[in-house]
Amino acid sequence: MxxxxxxxxxxxxxxxxxxxxxxxxxxxxxxxxxxxxxxxxxxxxxxxxxxxxxxxxxxxxxxxxxxxxxxxxxxxxxxxxxxxxxxxxxxxxxxxxxxxxxxxxxxxxxxxxxxxxxxxxxxxxxxxxxxxxxxxxxxxxxxxxxxPGLIEPFLTESLIVAENALQQAPRIVATREQRVMLSPGDRAYARGSPAAPLAAAAGDAPQNFRVVRDAVPIKDPTSGEVLGYEAYYLGKATLAQPEGTRETRGRDGKPAVEIVPAALSILSSKEEIRIGDRLLPEPPPELRSYTPHAPAAQIEGRVASIYGIAIPNTNAAQNQVVAINRGTRDGLERGHVLMVLSDGGTMVDGTDPAKPVMKLPDEPNGLLMVFRTFERVSYGLLLDIRTGVKVGDRLVTPR
Structure with missing residues (x-):
């Protein structure tokens, strides 16, 4: 060996x-x-x-x-x-x-x-x-x-939000020099809601945000129930100047108030950032540790989506991340190892004159390790996969 x-x-x-x-x-x-x-x-x-x-x-x-x-x-x-x-x-x-x-x-x-x-x-x-x-x-x-790059991004990028969370989040409203797309080092301007403008945080700590777009529903492949909304991660930004107003005079000479959007510096970008993208507060860092092990109880779930891929009927390969329809309320925790089963499919028994339809057994296709959990959804890394993994594939406690 x-x-x-x-x-x-x-x-x-x-x-x-x-x-x-x-x-x-x-x-x-x-x-x-x-x-x-x-x-x-x-x-x-x-x-x-x-x-x-x-x-x-x-x-x-x-x-x-x-x-x-x-x-x-x-x-x-x-x-x-x-x-x-x-x-x-x-x-x-x-x-x-x-x-x-x-x-x-x-x-x-x-x-x-x-x-x-x-x-x-x-x-x-x-x-x-x-x-x-x-x-x-x-x-x-x-x-x-x-x-490390295979897993590190998902520890901070993958995010399950409430249905209306993005609609209420601050948004990028303008760019310097009318840039269409933003990349690291660029300046962006953003506004919060009237009730919650973008203000500076107390103290000297920088106020960082995740830049996200779209809230894609994650549905249970069996019941069709929406388990949560996945915000698509674009990059990070830090607040350089808070949002405010200034007094001025209009063309008629009367006093007026102008909106002064917050100024943001783009720190990093996974994809190009544009006007209309939303800002979510950067959560505090968590101490994450992994002790890979099988769940003590029998757990059965399904692959609910393939992270970052919206094309139907796409298969996931080894080292890709998938969302599963089980979370902390089902007993899942970081480090849990689950077996991935491929659907055996159905076929007609040609050796039987009655030609009955048979359901072939589901076959082991590799392992998945859970590395991030939410209440009803978890993310796992596909390991030692033999063939493509698709939405709906079963996940069980390994034998």
Missing amino acids: THNRLGTATLAAAAMLAALPALAQPTPAVTPAQRDTAAQVAQRGVALSELAPNAPDSYTVRSGDTLWGIAGLFLARPWRWPELWGMNLQQIRDPHLIYPGQQLFLDRSGGRAVLGTRAPDGGLQTVRVSPRVRSTSLADSALPTLQ
Whole structure:
């Protein structure tokens, strides 16, 4: 088994999301259920049938690895990473602190599999690890095999809003030099509602906004119910000057009041920004951590939409983001891994004289990891996908 296999394992990439440099997070929590599982397995190991077909006899941990990725080397079902941790519970007490240079050995004797840092013959680990490495957590030192750009934008871009939220939000009303499209560094002018003009925030902190367009309804593919509205992210802007008025005189010489729109500086743009686009306050940064794991309960959902794609009947591929028709009220949380099932379709049984219609079984098509949740909608990253994923495909708790 080579490191290339680990480097290309998409499930390992999913776990690396916890270590994105731009989103440095505290060590993800280990749930009591995961800890209990690990303690049980630590006493007896796991059945040989649970091992991956090509599980190596030993593996040297390298910079960028995660316990989840290494679980994919040794276990047939990598999302059961607590069992791998339990196999080495005494030596790896924290599953998120595993150090480059450690050598892991797989002992298959006795009909059970045990993973540890000692060779099966009782030999001691010979790899030395410097104190600097020992004091550095994976969250600080890991080099993700999945490019951070695949997931980082959606942590701030994807946004579910209420039905009338955009109609009430401040809007861009003009540009400098009558520019049609705006890009980073350009100046824009915006107005809020009469009851809520764009005003400067208290203190010295900059007031930043997301620039968005259109609120596309996300519908449940089964019931047709609208689950929420997805605002399409365009970029970021910061308030340079608040909205106001000034007194002047009209052509008739009488006093008049002129509107002075707020001035904004465009900080970044995913697409060109134009007059009419709306502004939503930039939410405070959240501490996000990911401990990829299967839900404790049975969850079944559907792919509701493919992010950023409005063309009907379009298939999503690996590393694309989809919205699903389940959220926090259904028990979904960040890090949940779900299995994607492709619709088996229907066909006529040509071997039967009666020619009955058959519904073929839905087949596993890969995995999805939930990374952002709302009340009724969640976003997930498609992992290890074999064929295209379409709206309506089923999502279930992996077996």
